Amino acid sequence: MSKNKEVTPEDKTSKIISSGGVKRHLFNPSGLELWTVVGSEGEYIQFPDRGVCSCPQSFFKRIRGEAEMCYHALAVKMARSNNEYVTVECSDDEIHILLGLLLV
Ligand SMILES: [Zn+2]
Numbered sequence: 001m002s003k004n005k006e007v008t009p010e011d012k013t014s015k016i017i018s019s020g021g022v023k024r025h026l027f028n029p030s031g032l033e034l035w036t037v038v039g040s041e042g043e044y045i046q047f048p049d050r051g052v053c054s055c056p057q058s059f060f061k062r063i064r065g066e067a068e069m070c071y072h073a074l075a076v077k078m079a080r081s082n083n084e085y086v087t088v089e090c091s092d093d094e095i096h097i098l099l100g101l102l103l104v
Pocket of ligand 1: 044054055056057072073
């Protein structure tokens with residue numbers, strides 16, 4: 001009998017991390033830091049201190065008052081604790097490009 005293997009949030013999380021999908025954008029000269037995660041549907045801005053992500057899934061979880069994090073936020077949390085993220089140095093002029101991700 002064959003059994004379909006269910007894709008768990010943990011599977012998605014480790015796949016993102018191993019493909020370098022957790023990014024820390026370091027802006028110069030301001031020193032501002034922004035985190036993003038590249039998921040299967042796109043790239044989302046992260047607010048790691050609050051476990052919040054800009055994806056629709058996270059948005060609806062927050063509205064419903066669910067404490068559970070989406071797999072993007074989980075990926076950031078795990079990548080930060082294991083130092084498995086990619087640091088991208090950017091100029092302050094480029095910050096609007098990243099903030100544009102919030103408007104998708
Ligand atoms: Zn998310």
